[in-house]
Amino acid sequence: MRKYLIYLFLVFLFLGCMDSTKVAPKIASLGLQENSSLLEEGRKVYLNSCTKCHNAVRITRYSRQQWQVVLPEMIKETELTILQEKAVTAYIEAVLESVNPN
Ligand code: HEC
Numbered sequence: 001m002r003k004y005l006i007y008l009f010l011v012f013l014f015l016g017c018m019d020s021t022k023v024a025p026k027i028a029s030l031g032l033q034e035n036s037s038l039l040e041e042g043r044k045v046y047l048n049s050c051t052k053c054h055n056a057v058r059i060t061r062y063s064r065q066q067w068q069v070v071l072p073e074m075i076k077e078t079e080l081t082i083l084q085e086k087a088v089t090a091y092i093e094a095v096l097e098s099v100n101p102n
Contacts, residue, residue: 020047023056024091030098035090042091045084050074059095067092 021029024046027039047056062070071092075085 020056023058025059025095025098027094030094032094032098035094038087039091039094041084042087042089042094045080045088046091049078049080049084050088052078059092060099064096064100067096 024043027036027043030039032039046059050056071089075088080088
């Protein structure tokens with residue numbers, strides 16, 4: 001019984017790590033009213049196009065400064081339209097803003 005619980009715990013831990021809402025929070029959870037369709041598009045780009053070469057990176061793992069360096073490089077790597085570029089940039093900024101406003 002105890003072993004069973006430990007396995008269950010590990011499964012949930014694993015699922016928790018895989019949870020895309022932690023990696024890339026949903027727009028509704030950001031508490032913003034404006035630009036939500038642009039941000040929705042940005043989240044889609046993030047979860048679909050930015051995962052061609054690697055898994056989606058948890059956005060809050062990197063600081064604004066780190067994103068400012070990494071994102072333009074990654075956008076170059078990804079075949080995106082101008083609108084998708086704008087959307088994914090706005091989305092990442094909104095997520096960072098929601099955890100660390102300044
Ligand atoms: C063509 C393949 C490719 C695509 C598409 C891609 N990446 Fe990457 N990404 C890489 C590689 C390779 C690395 C590791 C090497 C590096 O850091 O330059 C990386 C690393 C990263 C890192 C970690 C950087 C660091 O210094 O630790 C982040 C964050 C990231 N990518 C975000 C994104 C985002 C956001 C997108 C979508 C806009 C994206 N990637 C699309 C290939 C890609």
